[in-house]
Amino acid sequence: MLSLDMVAAERDKCESPVGYCTHCDLGAKSFCSGLTTEQFRRFMTFLGQTSIECNATIFREGDPAQHLYEITVGAVKLYKLLSDGRRQIIAFLFPGDFFGLSLNGTYAYTAEAMLPVMVCRFPKRKLDALFEEIPVLEKKLLGATAQELAAAHDQMLLLGRKTAREKVASFLVMLWDRLCGAGERHQLITLPMSRSDIADFLGLTIETVSRTLTGFRREGLIALPDVNHLLIRQHEALQRIAEGA
Template identity: 55%
Template structure:
């Protein structure tokens, strides 16, 4: 299994000092962890549950910029304020670090900062993939890419389950893919009729073969 938290896989002293900083926190489903433009006093490490990140336009249009699961890092904006809102999809537990103290620890242990930079770079690559999806993929390709992303991250977390867990609502999926809930629903129905997936229930989807999703996702 991969290291699931920021704290783990670190050596003695660093680990101890990190543990001194963190507070364990919990959030119910649908509760807000922090708001866009709020002062960024903390960074988080999700230990269980799932989180959505989103930005809003003036008239309420919403774009979900990412989903987080156990092991994911949250709030690495080193700016003064958060650049998006973070909300729990299902009950969430997390480790919370005071940002300033964490930054001071960076000076002492540059290793930590390297780790942080690595995570930022990974997120950046994911963001670029998502831009390609939003700008250039069809509804079917978007939904296939989304399911594939969930499957891969689930595997990465060490969950060994044939069914893909889909904790988010159709509305969340739509706002993540730049579609409407109706189009998401219709596309899932279409994939089911084409026998690419089977819907066990609304929160669990089974891919008949991941390779079929992969081909769809890349428009092949």
Template identity: 40%
Template sequence: MIEPNGHFCSDCAVRGTAVCASLDPAELREFEHLGRRVHFSTGETVFSEEDITTSFFNLLEGVMRLYKLLPDGRRQIVGFALPGDFLGMNMSGRHNFSADAIGAVTACQFAKVPFGRFIEDRPHLLQRINELAIRELSQARDHMVLLGRRSADEKVATFLLGWRERLVSVKGSSNIVPLPMSRQDIADYLGLTIETVSRTFTKLERHGAIEIVHGGICLRDPARVEALAAA
């Protein structure tokens, strides 16, 4: 799972968008020694809700699901993480959600203590982390509106457009939207059941709004999907 550090931050795929975007070349060289590249395979758990935070992760490749469980097993996915996302921002205490790899994942792992020391005299890095936290907070609030106040159709349409939008920075813009997560994952993200998600996909396809393709969907009539999502 852990490999020696044969890489350079300066060539990193997420150099421009991740936390490290706030570092200058000199800092970057020092930073390079703090992180270690780690791999996870399909379904593997990277950290759990109840774990005390000992590491931060900078996602480099792949997709992760971030979720919380109720004691009786009900699951709410609170977000999907994409390359460039920074995980475990709790500087103290516990992670407050769990994270699994969806498919193969590569991340840059930092031990909490040295990372904390590195931040201390680099307020611009702290500021960058703060920006990311505030952006996530804003996404979280949007998602609350979706969970509390939108219908199943609106939820699915909003999800497809939002996911496509997030993929732009990773794969560029396209009407083909890959969905690496399962229907169950989508359901647990939208506060629905797997059956409702499936039925809604089928309905959208029957109406010519989307086409269900292997491993994702294709937006046939983006305007119609947008109309559904706006409502």
């Protein structure tokens, strides 16, 4: 049994903390950032790194929940299904995001790779031990979960109360916020998701998504060089539409 004092003592012996994991380029956002050399060595013994091919299912709703995942490369979608096949995409996830948290021992949603994906995978049965050794990780996970909860709340407002036009504008702005650096205004976004994915994320049909996007294109708010590429031309205007103003 390892006491907090011992952990603290161990940490004090170490020199400056390792910057962050050298196996991915998440930087400070990563789960393993800010650990001491010794903590990092222990951390690596808990972790499994896995690559997942594009379109592969990582796990299904109802599967026994054995791992917690953090994406290092690629993009993942999470979704829930109704018995007749209607689908709701819960989240689009990118490097730095967690998924796989569960309540009753089974996953509550399906996770699917939208691109070739690299993940860090933590066995759930070892999580308590890991948190005991490196308590800061538990705080990080709580923070990440709180962030996902806030995103879910935003999406509930979108799904319940926004028009199709506002939904699509919100989606575009969200993509821009997540995938574009702050500086560059006119930056080409590569969409990892299909129109069908966008529709199932926004609670619309593919036809409505398509019509709304061409609408925005005709108004000069965006450009669509090809189906998988998107250029935000008037971010401010889209933001105003997204917020219902």
